[in-house]
Amino acid sequence: MTKTAAMIGGGVIGGGWAARFLLNGWDVRIFDPDPEAERKIGEVLANARRALPGLGNVALPAEGTMTFHATIEEAVHGAAWVQESVPERLDLKQKVYTELQKHVAAEAVIGSSTSGYKPSQLQEGFENAAQIVVAHPFNPVYLMPLVEVVTTEANTPEVIARAKEIITGIGMYPLHLKKEIDAHVADRFLEAVWREALWLVKDGIATTEEIDNAIRYGFGIRWAQMGLFETYRVAGGEAGMKHFMAQFGPCLSWPWTKLMDVPEFTDELVDLIAGQSDAQSGHHSIRELERIRDTNLVGMMRALGATNWGAGALQNAHDAARMGEAGLARNMGEVADLSQPILTQSRIVPLDWTDYNGHMTESRYLDAFAQSTDRLMEIIGCDAEYIASGGSYFTAETHIRHLDEVHAGHPIQVKTRVIMGAGKKMHLWHEMYEGDRLLATGEHMLLHVDLATRRSAPPAAHIEANLTRIAEAHAALPAPEGLGRAIGAAR
Amino acid sequence: MTKTAAMIGGGVIGGGWAARFLLNGWDVRIFDPDPEAERKIGEVLANARRALPGLGNVALPAEGTMTFHATIEEAVHGAAWVQESVPERLDLKQKVYTELQKHVAAEAVIGSSTSGYKPSQLQEGFENAAQIVVAHPFNPVYLMPLVEVVTTEANTPEVIARAKEIITGIGMYPLHLKKEIDAHVADRFLEAVWREALWLVKDGIATTEEIDNAIRYGFGIRWAQMGLFETYRVAGGEAGMKHFMAQFGPCLSWPWTKLMDVPEFTDELVDLIAGQSDAQSGHHSIRELERIRDTNLVGMMRALGATNWGAGALQNAHDAARMGEAGLARNMGEVADLSQPILTQSRIVPLDWTDYNGHMTESRYLDAFAQSTDRLMEIIGCDAEYIASGGSYFTAETHIRHLDEVHAGHPIQVKTRVIMGAGKKMHLWHEMYEGDRLLATGEHMLLHVDLATRRSAPPAAHIEANLTRIAEAHAALPAPEGLGRAIGAAR
Numbered sequence: 008m009t010k011t012a013a014m015i016g017g018g019v020i021g022g023g024w025a026a027r028f029l030l031n032g033w034d035v036r037i038f039d040p041d042p043e044a045e046r047k048i049g050e051v052l053a054n055a056r057r058a059l060p061g062l063g064n065v066a067l068p069a070e071g072t073m074t075f076h077a078t079i080e081e082a083v084h085g086a087a088w089v090q091e092s093v094p095e096r097l098d099l100k101q102k103v104y105t106e107l108q109k110h111v112a113a114e115a116v117i118g119s120s121t122s123g124y125k126p127s128q129l130q131e132g133f134e135n136a137a138q139i140v141v142a143h144p145f146n147p148v149y150l151m152p153l154v155e156v157v158t159t160e161a162n163t164p165e166v167i168a169r170a171k172e173i174i175t176g177i178g179m180y181p182l183h184l185k186k187e188i189d190a191h192v193a194d195r196f197l198e199a200v201w202r203e204a205l206w207l208v209k210d211g212i213a214t215t216e217e218i219d220n221a222i223r224y225g226f227g228i229r230w231a232q233m234g235l236f237e238t239y240r241v242a243g244g245e246a247g248m249k250h251f252m253a254q255f256g257p258c259l260s261w262p263w264t265k266l267m268d269v270p271e272f273t274d275e276l277v278d279l280i281a282g283q284s285d286a287q288s289g290h291h292s293i294r295e296l297e298r299i300r301d302t303n304l305v306g307m308m309r310a311l312g313a314t315n316w317g318a319g320a321l322q323n324a325h326d327a328a329r330m331g332e333a334g335l336a337r338n339m340g341e342v343a344d345l346s347q348p349i350l351t352q353s354r355i356v357p358l359d360w361t362d363y364n365g366h367m368t369e370s371r372y373l374d375a376f377a378q379s380t381d382r383l384m385e386i387i388g389c390d391a392e393y394i395a396s397g398g399s400y401f402t403a404e405t406h407i408r409h410l411d412e413v414h415a416g417h418p419i420q421v422k423t424r425v426i427m428g429a430g431k432k433m434h435l436w437h438e439m440y441e442g443d444r445l446l447a448t449g450e451h452m453l454l455h456v457d458l459a460t461r462r463s464a465p466p467a468a469h470i471e472a473n474l475t476r477i478a479e480a481h482a483a484l485p486a487p488e489g490l491g492r493a494i495g496a497a498r
Numbered sequence: 499m500t501k502t503a504a505m506i507g508g509g510v511i512g513g514g515w516a517a518r519f520l521l522n523g524w525d526v527r528i529f530d531p532d533p534e535a536e537r538k539i540g541e542v543l544a545n546a547r548r549a550l551p552g553l554g555n556v557a558l559p560a561e562g563t564m565t566f567h568a569t570i571e572e573a574v575h576g577a578a579w580v581q582e583s584v585p586e587r588l589d590l591k592q593k594v595y596t597e598l599q600k601h602v603a604a605e606a607v608i609g610s611s612t613s614g615y616k617p618s619q620l621q622e623g624f625e626n627a628a629q630i631v632v633a634h635p636f637n638p639v640y641l642m643p644l645v646e647v648v649t650t651e652a653n654t655p656e657v658i659a660r661a662k663e664i665i666t667g668i669g670m671y672p673l674h675l676k677k678e679i680d681a682h683v684a685d686r687f688l689e690a691v692w693r694e695a696l697w698l699v700k701d702g703i704a705t706t707e708e709i710d711n712a713i714r715y716g717f718g719i720r721w722a723q724m725g726l727f728e729t730y731r732v733a734g735g736e737a738g739m740k741h742f743m744a745q746f747g748p749c750l751s752w753p754w755t756k757l758m759d760v761p762e763f764t765d766e767l768v769d770l771i772a773g774q775s776d777a778q779s780g781h782h783s784i785r786e787l788e789r790i791r792d793t794n795l796v797g798m799m800r801a802l803g804a805t806n807w808g809a810g811a812l813q814n815a816h817d818a819a820r821m822g823e824a825g826l827a828r829n830m831g832e833v834a835d836l837s838q839p840i841l842t843q844s845r846i847v848p849l850d851w852t853d854y855n856g857h858m859t860e861s862r863y864l865d866a867f868a869q870s871t872d873r874l875m876e877i878i879g880c881d882a883e884y885i886a887s888g889g890s891y892f893t894a895e896t897h898i899r900h901l902d903e904v905h906a907g908h909p910i911q912v913k914t915r916v917i918m919g920a921g922k923k924m925h926l927w928h929e930m931y932e933g934d935r936l937l938a939t940g941e942h943m944l945l946h947v948d949l950a951t952r953r954s955a956p957p958a959a960h961i962e963a964n965l966t967r968i969a970e971a972h973a974a975l976p977a978p979e980g981l982g983r984a985i986g987a988a989r
Binding site for chain 1: 510636637642643644646671673675677679683684686687688690691692693694695698701702703704706707708709710711712713714715716717718719720721722723724725726727728729731732733734735738739740743744768771772774775776778779784787788790791793794795797798799800801802804805807808809812850854855859860861862863864865867868882885890892893894895896897898899900903925941942943949952982983984985
């Protein structure tokens with residue numbers, strides 16, 4: 008399968024899709040009659056390049072190539088995926104599909120970003136309806152993992168499997184809805200909340216800022232990690248979900264929401280909301296808000312990654328699937344050349360690793376070195392299973408020298424040498440590079456411990472053997488400059 | 499004002515309030531006729547002790563004392579705050595208030611955890627209605643900052659101000675709603691989403707797990723940091739909020755949500771949801787889910803703290819207000835004794851600082867030491883304002899020795915010595931303790947830099963003078979054990 012995607016329509020959503028594919032190594036071909044399309048997509052892409060590559064802990068593949076094309080025919084040439092993100096008018100979408108079906112490969116998937124139409128409406132009358140699915144993403148598309156994939160009986164299992172595989176491959180989550188419904192799932196919730204929020208503002212109960220605070224200091228943080236039902240399951244306690252529903256169920260017949268009524272969209276209501284929104288957020292430009300949002304999203308998703316939960320667990324799975332491609336070994340057999348320092352990390356500096364000085368903050372150097380130590384431990388056999396059986400290495404001493412700066416979004420690699428590995432001791436030397444530029448060195452003395460007694464103890468024989476084998480191979484290398492050094496002024 | 503709070507009712511919500519007050523240094527007196535109350539509150543408190551103290555970067559005050567009482571009269575003795583969290587029956591609540599008004603001090607605030615009643619309903623017929631407010635929290639109360647404070651004309655400005663001050667003082671956010679409405683604000687949204695979710699499950703569109711994924715991989719993460727309106731403001735782009743509304747407004751008259759209809763709560767529907775929820779989450783006990791939830795909430799809120807945004811910004815403000823109380827100086831004048839190592843950190847190890855070995859992970863030692871360096875920099879005058887003017891210190895070298903382990907939830911303190919401070923150089927020695935137990939030492943060489951050229955340059959005269967003054971005072975102390983040491987095996 009080629010790794011070429013075509014974007015039909017390149018606004019905020021189409022541009023977000025373009026950035027997702029491009030940064031995951033796909034070539035992206037764009038058709039958008041808007042003369043401003045290239046500039047607009049360029050702005051989305053700049054945001055995406057700032058936030059996405061550092062979301063995970065494994066470097067993304069080299070970017071693909073982005074090209075702009077004057078016709079749909081040209082844009083879809085060689086495309087395995089075509090994403091339609093044109094305005095929400097069914098006649099316009101069907102006109103696009105008529106053109107697409109003339110030129111798109113039969114085995115390509117056509118995904119629609121529509122929130123307003125069901126797949127059966129999009130497919131109606133087309134010969135190869137099987138290749139048309141709803142693939143509804145969420146803004147910012149380059150960071151949010153969710154894609155609602157909505158299909159009909161017309162879609163073959165092969166098309167559905169391919170759609171899921173491609174979406175998963177670019178680090179997203181295909182939520183497959185097998186039964187179509189207006190607005191799919193997530194937007195129905197957004198619609199319910201939006202309607203209620205409009206009433207609250209119109210009736211003067213709360214301002215836009217108060218409503219946002221009610222969400223982000225309360226259920227918003229809960230939902231970010233567990234959603235609705237799991238949150239309530241926990242709230243129900245040991246008595247369980249049935250107990251919770253018995254308590255909460257009756258509220259449904261109370262008149263808590265405005266239900267059927269829809270507030271009229273008068274100029275006054277629009278002015279009221281726009282004015283309150285200016286008062287709340289007007290001191291930030293939209294570009295600033297986009298970047299604040301993205302930094303927050305990256306930070307929160309990475310926090311969830313540390314617990315391997317929710318959106319963080321998705322990202323971890325994506326990282327794990329990409330390790331081989333990024334040149335990272337998981338065991339002795341996968342190490343390309345034992346006689347050279349071992350590549351133990353290849354990543355992009357994430358947004359949450361920088362500080363008020365604008366560069367990667369000092370504790371994240373040790374975070375990176377510690378992750379490289381973990382990688383080396385896994386390679387020699389001290390993996391999660393071994394640790395669960397009761398042995399591990401603890402760091403006793405660390406010496407870091409900072410030689411040069413690095414900023415968020417830049418690629419870093421760590422190469423690791425075993426200086427000594429014998430008995431309980433493991434003496435490591437990490438070098439962190441951006442390209443050929445040496446950024447920092449980390450010298451670390453670790454001791455193998457018995458996790459039950461918390462005292463040092465010899466490792467399993469196969470671990471010591473692997474470690475010794477690497478140490479002996481690395482002993483032929485010249486001693487690293489700076490090894491065994493103490494902090495300068497104290498000598 | 500005393501720091502005594504009384505809890506009337508101690509379930510999950512009352513217990514959460516009790517933990518919030520207790521861990522923020524208040525004495526807590528509890529009345530709950532449930533013979534299981536002490537056990538139940540103990541379980542909530544165990545969760546709270548695990549998660550809350552490490553949420554911020556400044557240690558909380560010493561815990562207050564919790565006592566259980568047989569009567570309301572005894573429980574409210576000396577209370578400045580009384581929180582009513584009894585079951586949602588108006589007759590029961592009014593019976594409690596009748597008893598409360600006999601015994602509570604006139605200047606005390608009575609807050610109700612009610613989600614179902616408006617303050618005017620609670621106040622009706624009471625002589626001192628002024629002291630009764632709705633103070634509606636969100637589960638888990640010990641972590642979620644939001645409290646909806648709903649008042650009526652009967653509440654005096656003094657009572658409202660005191661309520662806000664007390665809620666802010668225990669690290670929460672009082673969202674003051676000046677106009678009462680059924681279910682206040684947040685629960686109206688929850689109700690709208692819950693109703694829609696029930697329909698989607700009942701109609702077989704999506705399972706509970708699919709709905710949770712639609713939320714937590716999508717808008718849940720967005721809302722956790724910006725809420726609804728600010729998210730849409732960003733989505734609207736430079737064209738602004740009016741433009742966004744012009745696009746999205748018409749959807750309101752589309753039949754996207756189920757609106758007026760309420761699904762009947764049949765046994766079948768309850769079984770369907772409970773069964774799906776078991777399939778989704780049943781492999782975790784409720785206690786496990788509570789702890790997973792809390793670890794995630796702490797991690798995400800701390801990620802927001804790094805950007806000083808949303809719930810993280812609230813916590814930062816709470817930390818800043820508590821620095822003096824925790825013995826942390828912000829300038830030379832606040833340092834108690836210059837001749838001794840300076841206390842530069844007093845905190846509880848947060849949940850997100852531990853690793854697969856179950857203890858504080860190595861990079862967080864450097865995170866803690868770096869924060870202590872920042873504190874010392876602020877003390878000598880190298881503060882945010884100075885850094886913005888173009889000067890700062892960069893770390894050139896670090897040597898950490900790990901001497902003992904520490905786990906999440908334990909208190910740590912860092913004491914800092916200036917070994918040398920002259921010209922561009924600053925040589926620091928940090929010692930990290932849990933009580934008298936030395937956990938680690940950090941030796942750091944920093945250079946003052948010109949942030950424009952990124953090269954070393956002398957600091958401002960007042961900074962060098964302050965640094966020299968501390969270095970000279972600390973020179974009289976004996977040299978720390980381990981100073982200037984290189985990593986053992988390499989010597």
